[in-house]
Amino acid sequence: MDAAPHTTTPTFHGQLGRAWERSGSMLCVGLDPLPDRLPAGTGSSTADVLAFLLDIVAATADLACAFKPQVAHFAALGAEAELERLCRTIRTDHPDVTLLLDAKRGDIGTTAERYAVEAFDRYHAHAVTVNPYLGTDAARPFLERGGVVALCRTSNPGAAELQSLEVDGVPLYLRVADMVATRWSAHGDCALVVGATAPSELGEVRARVGDLPILVPGIGAQGGDLAASVAAGVTTAGTGLLLSSSRAILYASDGPDFATAARAEAERTRHAIRAATPA
Amino acid sequence: MDAAPHTTTPTFHGQLGRAWERSGSMLCVGLDPLPDRLPAGTGSSTADVLAFLLDIVAATADLACAFKPQVAHFAALGAEAELERLCRTIRTDHPDVTLLLDAKRGDIGTTAERYAVEAFDRYHAHAVTVNPYLGTDAARPFLERGGVVALCRTSNPGAAELQSLEVDGVPLYLRVADMVATRWSAHGDCALVVGATAPSELGEVRARVGDLPILVPGIGAQGGDLAASVAAGVTTAGTGLLLSSSRAILYASDGPDFATAARAEAERTRHAIRAATPA
Numbered sequence: 001m002d003a004a005p006h007t008t009t010p011t012f013h014g015q016l017g018r019a020w021e022r023s024g025s026m027l028c029v030g031l032d033p034l035p036d037r038l039p040a041g042t043g044s045s046t047a048d049v050l051a052f053l054l055d056i057v058a059a060t061a062d063l064a065c066a067f068k069p070q071v072a073h074f075a076a077l078g079a080e081a082e083l084e085r086l087c088r089t090i091r092t093d094h095p096d097v098t099l100l101l102d103a104k105r106g107d108i109g110t111t112a113e114r115y116a117v118e119a120f121d122r123y124h125a126h127a128v129t130v131n132p133y134l135g136t137d138a139a140r141p142f143l144e145r146g147g148v149v150a151l152c153r154t155s156n157p158g159a160a161e162l163q164s165l166e167v168d169g170v171p172l173y174l175r176v177a178d179m180v181a182t183r184w185s186a187h188g189d190c191a192l193v194v195g196a197t198a199p200s201e202l203g204e205v206r207a208r209v210g211d212l213p214i215l216v217p218g219i220g221a222q223g224g225d226l227a228a229s230v231a232a233g234v235t236t237a238g239t240g241l242l243l244s245s246s247r248a249i250l251y252a253s254d255g256p257d258f259a260t261a262a263r264a265e266a267e268r269t270r271h272a273i274r275a276a277t278p279a
Numbered sequence: 280m281d282a283a284p285h286t287t288t289p290t291f292h293g294q295l296g297r298a299w300e301r302s303g304s305m306l307c308v309g310l311d312p313l314p315d316r317l318p319a320g321t322g323s324s325t326a327d328v329l330a331f332l333l334d335i336v337a338a339t340a341d342l343a344c345a346f347k348p349q350v351a352h353f354a355a356l357g358a359e360a361e362l363e364r365l366c367r368t369i370r371t372d373h374p375d376v377t378l379l380l381d382a383k384r385g386d387i388g389t390t391a392e393r394y395a396v397e398a399f400d401r402y403h404a405h406a407v408t409v410n411p412y413l414g415t416d417a418a419r420p421f422l423e424r425g426g427v428v429a430l431c432r433t434s435n436p437g438a439a440e441l442q443s444l445e446v447d448g449v450p451l452y453l454r455v456a457d458m459v460a461t462r463w464s465a466h467g468d469c470a471l472v473v474g475a476t477a478p479s480e481l482g483e484v485r486a487r488v489g490d491l492p493i494l495v496p497g498i499g500a501q502g503g504d505l506a507a508s509v510a511a512g513v514t515t516a517g518t519g520l521l522l523s524s525s526r527a528i529l530y531a532s533d534g535p536d537f538a539t540a541a542r543a544e545a546e547r548t549r550h551a552i553r554a555a556t557p558a
Contacts, residue, residue, distance in 0.1 A: 032390070072386060072393035078401060080359050104386050106410050107351060108435035109501075111311070114351035122357060131385050133412045134433050135440035154413050156387035161414035165446045165454060172451070175444060 012098075012127045012147025012189035016213055019065040019098045020239045026230075026277075027270045028066040028100070028215065030246025031056065031086070032073045037251045039258040050082040052258075056250055057090060059259040060266040066098035066242050068215075069123075087123045099125050100149060100215070100242070105142070106131030112141040120145045129193065129215075132176045136183045143188030150180045152205060155195025155218035173201065174208060181209040191215055194233070196224025196243070203232035211235045213242065219269070220248030226269070230276035238277055245269055291377075291406045291426025291468035295492055298344040298377045299518045305509075305556075306549045307345040307379070307494065309525025310335070310365070311352045316530045318537040329361040331537075335529060336369060338538040339545040345377040345521050347494075348402075366402045378404050379428060379494070379521075384421070385410030391420040399424045408472065408494075411455045415462045422467030429459045431484060434474025434497035452480065453487060460488040470494055473512070475503025475522070482511035490514045492521065498548070499527030505548070509555035517556055524548055 010018070020026065033049045042048050057067060067090050074083040090099050101123050105115040119128035119142070127147025130139055142148045153163055153173040163173040177192060184190045191213035194202045205214065214233050218224035226243065233241050249269070253261030289297070299305065312328045321327050336346060346369050353362040369378050380402050384394040398407035398421070406426025409418055421427045432442055432452040442452040456471060463469045470492035473481045484493065493512050497503035505522065512520050528548070532540030 034389070034393075070386075070390055072384075072390045072397065075359075076393040076396040076401065078359065078363075080354075080357065084357075104384070104410070105351075106385070106430075107349075107383050108433060110313070111349055111351045114313075114355040117355040118351065122355065131383070131410045131412055133410055133430060133441060134435055135437035135442070137435055137437035138433075151385075151412060154387060154417075156413055156416055158414035158416035161458065162412060162451075162455070163414070165451070167444045167446055167451075172441075172444070172446075176441070179440065 012191075013213070015126050016065070016098050019096055022096045023062065023065045025063055025065050025270045026239060026241045026243050026273050027064045027266060028068050028242040028244040029056070029060050029064045029249055029266060030102070030217070030244050031067055031069040032246040032250065033077070034073065035077065037247070037254070039254050039256065041256060046077055046079040046082045049077060049079060050085060053086055054089060055259045056262050057086070057094070059263040060249065061094045061097055063263070063266045063270050064097060066100055068100040068102050068244055068246075070102040070246070084123060087125065091124050098127070101125035101128045104129045104131050104151065106134050106138060108134060108138050112138055116141045116145045127189070127191065132179065136179065139184050140187050143184060143190070147189045147191065148184065149191040149193060149215050150176065150184065152176050152180070152192040153194045153198050153201045155197045155222055155224060159195065159198070174204060177205045177208050181212055185212070191242075193217065196226060196229040197222060199225050199228035199232045202229055206233050211237070211240055213240055215242045215244060217244045219243050220245030226272055227276040230273055234277055243269070243273055291470075292492070294405050295344070295377050298375055301375045302341065302344045304342055304344050304549045305518060305520045305522050305552050306343045306545060307347050307521040307523040308335070308339050308343045308528055308545060309381070309496070309523050310346055310348040311525040311529065312356070313352065314356065316526070316533070318533050318535065320535060325356055325358040325361045328356060328358060329364060332365055333368060334538045335541050336365070336373070338542040339528065340373045340376055342542070342545045342549050343376060345379055347379040347381050347523055347525075349381040349525070363402060366404065370403050377406070380404035380407045383408045383410050383430065385413050385417060387413060387417050388420075391417055395420045395424045406468070406470065411458065415458065418463050419466050422463060422469070426468045426470065427463065428470040428472055428494050429455065429463065431455050431459070431471040432473045432477050432480045434476045434501055434503060438474065438477070453483060456484045456487050460491055464491070470521075472496065475505060475508040476501060478504050478507035478511045481508055485512050485519075490516070490519055492519055494521045494523060496523040498522050499524030505551055506555040509552055513556055522548070522552055
């Protein structure tokens with residue numbers, strides 16, 4: 001029997017393990033609403049944005065292990081109430097799908113506690129993305145409340161500028177991976193972010209962090225290498241990854257068939273992930 | 280004649296220079312509403328929080344070069360509409376005071392553009408705090424729209440964990456200072472964050488970045504050393520710093536005299552900053 005959402009809270013890793021198993025998928029669907037990319041005929045109000053996203057969620061939920069709403073896209077629209085509603089619907093209608101709040105928070109003491117309230121009480125996320133620059137004590141208020149997905153090696157073109165600086169011969173992103181896999185993990189359930197644009201770095205990270213889950217953005221519109229990422233990051237259990245695609249799925253069609261097209265793109269991506277995963 | 284707010288936008292550095300000159304103050308008042316710290320008799324609704332903050336702003340505006348609302352404290356309460364109203368009031372009623380949105384954003388490409396919309400269009404900030412971990416390309420969408428205040432050496436106990444790792448004999452926070460002072464500054468007006476809990480690091484940063492403004496949190500409730508921070512960070516012009524105190528001012532009294540007490544604490548802090556500044 002399923003645990004009812006909101007009443008009992010499994011650990012992030014427990015929840016994610018169940019999501020991988022039930023969905024048979026390592027696809028994470030990113031929910032990044034851009035007003036000028038909505039399908040023709042969709043209005044531009046925040047209610048229209050919510051309706052669009054609820055259609056996407058309904059069309060793809062059985063194909064995904066996780067949904068990942070990105071808060072900037074809601075904040076820019078003043079659509080926090082709609083984000084609350086979206087998260088509540090995901091938790092209620094799809095209790096076996098992991099809900100990641102992509103917020104890239106990072107702040108100290110009391111302020112981190114307030115961000116944890118936002119992520120876990122307001123939006124009911126299973127885990128939240130966090131920036132590692134402030135160190136372990138800044139992550140603790142999140143770790144004591146839920147899962148933390150720490151930036152390690154991001155997918156942007158300039159990611160290497162700081163992240164690949166060498167500290168005693170080891171690039172900074174591997175120092176971050178070590179910090180999260182040891183000190184952060186002592187306080188709660190963690191995962192890492194490594195972009196699909198950097199599959200060799202993903203392989204290095206996997207080699208250091210055991211079975212720690214890794215969120216891999218950049219496989220869709222950003223052009224990251226899906227097959228190389230799966231090969232580099234999959235665990236011996238054939239899981240361990242959340243391969244995240246946002247725009248390629250959300251905006252697969254700009255016509256009235258957007259939900260069908262989103263489902264087809266999600267299906268195609270799930271299949272490509274499976275094909276790249278060793279049996 | 281003053282430029283009308285919202286119609287013309289001076290650069291962040293130009294605005295801040297005017298704020299220092301007109302206020303004769305390097306005090307930055309942080310606006311971090313904590314529901315359980317509000318004065319006795321204040322209600323707990325988001326409207327009550329807004330009314331409290333508007334009283335604080337009115338009581339301290341002539342003593343400060345900047346106000347710094349911290350978004351986590353509004354996000355945890357679902358008080359984004361109240362934050363919009365607070366920011367609008369600061370810009371309209373106190374056009375010579377700099378408005379910093381303390382959000383510590385950090386994300387890539389399209390997402391950074393959406394966070395810039397949030398900071399500059401929705402909240403009308405002059406500048407926004409940004410985490411440096413993602414590098415220069417992630418900062419550009421902010422720099423093209425307004426000021427950026429980059430985390431360099433934060434005030435939390437574990438700040439040194441990553442920030443003091445040595446890269447070719449230079450601690451990471453100085454590499455960040457260099458990156459912001461050169462590459463980021465080529466795209467717009469920057470500042471840095473260095474906590475008052477680390478005055479010797481503040482002196483090292485000042486020695487590398489010329490007159491770049493430095494936001495110094497931690498002088499109030501966090502117990503940072505105000506006099507040592509001023510001595511280490513002030514420029515030859517006798518400015519260059521934003522010394523930020525939040526809780527010590529906001530919660531100077533928990534009685535009905537909270538606004539008078541906040542003003543007295545702000546006055547005391549401004550005086551202590553002046554006393555520590557070389558003539």
